[in-house]
Amino acid sequence: xxxxxxxxxxxxxxxxxxxxxxxxxxxxxxxxxxxxxxxxxxxxxxxxxxxxxxxxxxxxxxxxxxxxxxxxxxxxxxxxxxxxxxxxxxxxxxxxxxxxxxxxxxxxxxxxxxxxxxxxxxxxxxxxxxxxxxxxxxxxxxxxxxxxxxx
Amino acid sequence: xxxxxxxxxxxxxxxxxxxxxxxxxxxxxxxxxxxxxxxxxxxxxxxxxxxxxxxxxxxxxxxxxxxxxxxxxxxxxxxxxxxxxxxxxxxxxxxxxxxxxxxxxxxxxxxxxxxxxxxxxxxxxxxxxxxxxxxxxxxxxxxxxxxxxxxxxxxxxxxxxxxxxxxxxxxxxxxxxxxxxxxxxxxxxxxxxxxxxxxxxxxxxxxxxxxxxxxxxxxxxxxxxxxxxxxxxxxxxxxxxxxxxxxxxxxxxxxxxxxxxxxxxxxxxxxxxxxxxxxxxxxxxxxxxxxxxxxxxxxxxxxxxxxxxxxxxxxxxxxxxxxxxxxxxxxxxxxxxxxxxxxxxxxxxxxxxxxxxxxxxxxxxxxxxxxxxxxxxxxxxxxxxxxxxxxxxxxxxxxxxxxxxxxxxxxxxxxxxxxxxxxxxxxxxxxxxxxxxxxxxxxxxxxxxxxxxxxxxxxxxxxxxxxxxxxxxxxxxxxxxxxxxxxxxxxxxxxxxxxxxxxxxxxxxxxxxxxxxxxxxxxxxxxxxxxxxxxxxxxxxxxxxxxxxxxxxxxxxxxxxxxxxxxxxxxxxxxxxxxxxxxxxxxxxxxxxxxxxxxxxxxxxxxxxxxxxxxxxxxxxxxxxxxxxxxxxxxxxxxxxxxxxxxxxxxxxxxxxxxxxxxxxxxxxxxxxxxxxxxxxxxxxxxxxxxxxxxxxxxxxxxxxxxxxxxxxxxxxxxxx
Numbered sequence: 001x002x003x004x005x006x007x008x009x010x011x012x013x014x015x016x017x018x019x020x021x022x023x024x025x026x027x028x029x030x031x032x033x034x035x036x037x038x039x040x041x042x043x044x045x046x047x048x049x050x051x052x053x054x055x056x057x058x059x060x061x062x063x064x065x066x067x068x069x070x071x072x073x074x075x076x077x078x079x080x081x082x083x084x085x086x087x088x089x090x091x092x093x094x095x096x097x098x099x100x101x102x103x104x105x106x107x108x109x110x111x112x113x114x115x116x117x118x119x120x121x122x123x124x125x126x127x128x129x130x131x132x133x134x135x136x137x138x139x140x141x142x143x144x145x146x147x148x149x150x151x
Numbered sequence: 152x153x154x155x156x157x158x159x160x161x162x163x164x165x166x167x168x169x170x171x172x173x174x175x176x177x178x179x180x181x182x183x184x185x186x187x188x189x190x191x192x193x194x195x196x197x198x199x200x201x202x203x204x205x206x207x208x209x210x211x212x213x214x215x216x217x218x219x220x221x222x223x224x225x226x227x228x229x230x231x232x233x234x235x236x237x238x239x240x241x242x243x244x245x246x247x248x249x250x251x252x253x254x255x256x257x258x259x260x261x262x263x264x265x266x267x268x269x270x271x272x273x274x275x276x277x278x279x280x281x282x283x284x285x286x287x288x289x290x291x292x293x294x295x296x297x298x299x300x301x302x303x304x305x306x307x308x309x310x311x312x313x314x315x316x317x318x319x320x321x322x323x324x325x326x327x328x329x330x331x332x333x334x335x336x337x338x339x340x341x342x343x344x345x346x347x348x349x350x351x352x353x354x355x356x357x358x359x360x361x362x363x364x365x366x367x368x369x370x371x372x373x374x375x376x377x378x379x380x381x382x383x384x385x386x387x388x389x390x391x392x393x394x395x396x397x398x399x400x401x402x403x404x405x406x407x408x409x410x411x412x413x414x415x416x417x418x419x420x421x422x423x424x425x426x427x428x429x430x431x432x433x434x435x436x437x438x439x440x441x442x443x444x445x446x447x448x449x450x451x452x453x454x455x456x457x458x459x460x461x462x463x464x465x466x467x468x469x470x471x472x473x474x475x476x477x478x479x480x481x482x483x484x485x486x487x488x489x490x491x492x493x494x495x496x497x498x499x500x501x502x503x504x505x506x507x508x509x510x511x512x513x514x515x516x517x518x519x520x521x522x523x524x525x526x527x528x529x530x531x532x533x534x535x536x537x538x539x540x541x542x543x544x545x546x547x548x549x550x551x552x553x554x555x556x557x558x559x560x561x562x563x564x565x566x567x568x569x570x571x572x573x574x575x576x577x578x579x580x581x582x583x584x585x586x587x588x589x590x591x592x593x594x595x596x597x598x599x600x601x602x603x604x605x606x607x608x609x610x611x612x613x614x615x616x617x618x619x620x621x622x623x624x625x626x627x628x629x630x631x632x633x634x635x636x637x638x639x640x641x642x643x644x645x646x647x648x649x650x651x652x653x654x655x656x657x658x659x660x661x662x663x664x665x666x667x668x669x670x671x672x673x674x675x676x677x678x679x680x681x682x683x684x685x686x687x688x689x690x691x692x693x694x695x696x697x698x699x700x701x702x703x704x705x706x707x708x709x710x711x712x713x714x715x716x717x718x719x720x721x722x723x724x725x726x727x728x729x730x731x732x733x734x735x736x737x738x739x740x741x742x743x744x745x746x747x748x749x750x751x752x753x754x755x756x757x758x759x760x761x762x763x764x765x766x767x768x769x770x771x772x773x774x775x776x777x778x779x780x781x782x783x784x785x786x787x788x789x790x791x792x793x794x795x796x797x798x799x800x801x802x803x804x805x806x807x808x809x810x811x812x813x814x815x816x817x818x819x820x821x822x823x824x825x826x827x828x829x830x831x832x833x834x835x836x837x838x839x840x841x842x843x844x845x846x847x848x849x850x851x852x853x854x855x856x857x858x859x860x861x862x863x864x865x866x867x868x869x870x871x872x
Contacts, residue, residue, distance in 0.1 A: 040843055
């Protein structure tokens with residue numbers, strides 16, 4: 001085989017490997033901004049969306065992370081002015097999204113698993129599920145909507 | 152003082168003596184019960200004569216090839232020790248002509264002498280740890296006290312191969328059997344201390360062992376860690392009956408088993424074993440493994456096991472009594488149930504006039520038992536969605552030598568020139584969306600099937616109602632250039648075959664052919680309706696084969712067997728991509744009734760049969776059953792939508808457009824909860840569910856907690872008030 005053919009073959013191989021190492025085309029992967037949130041606890045449903053704050057959720061092929069801050073940090077000097085969390089996740093059958101919360105501002109929430117169902121309609125991600133933490137007395141249904149953050 | 156000391160010393164000695172005496176009395180009683188049990192089998196004089204006639208001078212028997220100890224020879228040596236026990240029973244039986252006959256006793260001694268001199272050890276551990284110790288142990292209990300002491304001593308090491316350190320005594324269906332042999336031998340030796348320990352081991356075996364060898368939480372039984380269903384084989388005779396036998400032997404003595412253990416056994420019989428037997432009466436061929444290749448007799452099972460249970464408990468007595476009446480032929484089947492064995496991927500559906508099953512496998516269990524020691528060498532596809540239907544129970548009786556093992560009722564199989572070898576039977580499942588939804592009375596089954604043998608794919612589902620069931624298949628794919636076939640049924644032919652083709656009712660002459668535009672087929676009181684007239688293969692002709700063709704065991708009949716067989720199937724062609732099928736099975740129906748109801752498809756509406764959802768509605772019953780392979784929405788009746796937010800199964804009972812009952816399940820076993828929306832407002836709440844009403848959209852979201860861990864895969868049933 002001629003040297004340039006060998007080089008071409010090697011280049012093609014690398015290109016192939018490069019293609020394979022690209023992130024899979026999974027719709028949930030990306031950066032999402034929270035646009036609405038409701039919580040249902042016992043028999044009452046209320047909005048937990050706070051327009052004075054902004055939250056984004058970043059999902060890569062293996063991990064998720066969310067960052068939440070008060071938009072006016074100068075006025076809000078409380079300890080919760082900024083919260084964040086993250087960990088690994090799994091997605092089964094395109095809809096069963098399970099977060100393993102390994103990092104969070106509030107330690108009590110760490111190392112717990114939360115299973116949700118997700119649905120993506122165009123640029124909107126809807127996340128629905130139950131957050132239950134018996135030791136904190138938490139047991140509520142959340143429905144959150146996110147908009148994909150475009151680059 | 153000395154007198155007090157003497158008294159203080161005497162009291163414990165007295166207590167010990169009384170305790171010893173009571174134990175001795177109990178041991179005597181237990182031994183008497185066992186011997187009485189052994190002696191219940193009739194001693195037929197002609198049989199004794201025949202055994203004596205085939206005995207050689209050296210104590211061996213003619214007709215046994217003592218040299219062949221291989222696994223596939225099936226240890227004919229067992230016949231030697233079994234016949235010695237038969238002779239001993241005749242010798243001890245007052246009504247026998249051979250009662251206390253000296254010649255018989257001499258022959259027993261001669262036969263035992265031959266055995267202990269040679270100590271035949273088979274290649275299969277079972278021969279040495281169960282077969283030989285069972286027979287020799289029984290021989291000792293019946294006549295051991297009258298045999299020469301040195302001969303008895305020489306037999307002891309052979310009986311002693313049944314011990315709790317033996318390989319066969321691992322947790323499994325064999326453990327109680329081996330412990331039982333040991334316990335009997337301890338009774339013979341009058342060793343009450345060791346007997347006490349063994350009886351406690353036996354008593355402790357009645358327990359759940361989900362994920363391991365033993366009883367699973369759905370009351371199916373796994374003999375091995377391959378998680379293949381062994382309920383009606385190892386889990387019945389060797390586990391349940393052996394346990395029940397000992398509970399009977401020790402009843403009323405200091406060794407009696409705890410009530411909760413016996414009641415656990417009752418649950419296992421009623422919710423496990425008897426729900427895997429046709430009407431609780433006959434063996435069900437659906438759950439047989441390699442033993443399918445052995446010739447069987449069709450007869451009701453014994454009532455003895457139940458009678459023994461009732462000695463110790465009244466728990467669920469009425470249900471046990473029903474099974475006794477059924478087995479004695481004093482009552483007709485009347486029970487209706489649907490049961491999914493979620494640890495075993497096996498579904499059973501019974502109505503008073505029919506019994507049907509679906510056998511499957513998944514990533515959680517293997518497909519079929521390995522063909523240990525030779526039998527079952529063609530059973531590769533017997534769990535590929537096998538759907539047998541029985542009205543009496545003998546519809547497939549001994550069909551196996553002439554059976555087409557690639558056209559198994561209910562399955563979708565690549566038609567290969569021949570099946571792979573026996574070593575390629577047992578496989579891991581490749582899919583996890585395998586399961587059922589059931590409220591205990593109705594149910595539906597789903598099998599996201601991918602063959603580990605040849606990678607054929609099919610999404611299969613079954614929907615069961617009172618008088619019919621619906622079978623759907625879709626997304627059928629295969630790459631090899633060979634046909635893929637879904638078999639509706641392959642069964643013994645018991646009547647003429649009739650059909651409706653292009654609007655005309657006609658008989659189907661004997662033969663094998665492809666038929667177009669068939670609306671229904673009728674054979675042996677069963678109707679098969681094609682909602683859309685279909686092209687099907689139909690064969691009704693004589694098939695031939697040999698019992699020796701279906702096993703690698705030696706000494707199996709090579710005689711040619713002929714049986715008339717009816718088979719009906721869909722041929723999806725070579726390399727199908729996205730093929731599908733649909734049919735309705737109507738058990739116990741006359742041709743006339745079938746003809747009258749087929750045009751309306753018996754009030755059954757197939758709502759969907761695609762790669763995302765399979766759903767069927769029975770409008771007369773108001774029941775809709777759905778299998779969502781992924782999140783989706785389905786209109787189940789005018790204006791009523793059901794949306795599942797993930798994969799899952801649901802069954803809805805509606806009345807006047809309102810939801811009355813909801814049952815859900817997760818075949819994938821990945822969900823903690825199921826979320827399902829139904830049109831209408833339902834403000835309801837229970838221990839395991841809650842609802843969110845969306846007044847604006849006139850919809851209610853049901854959030855249902857699913858059973859986890861050992862109950863994962865089990866359905867949740869809600870009554871919506």
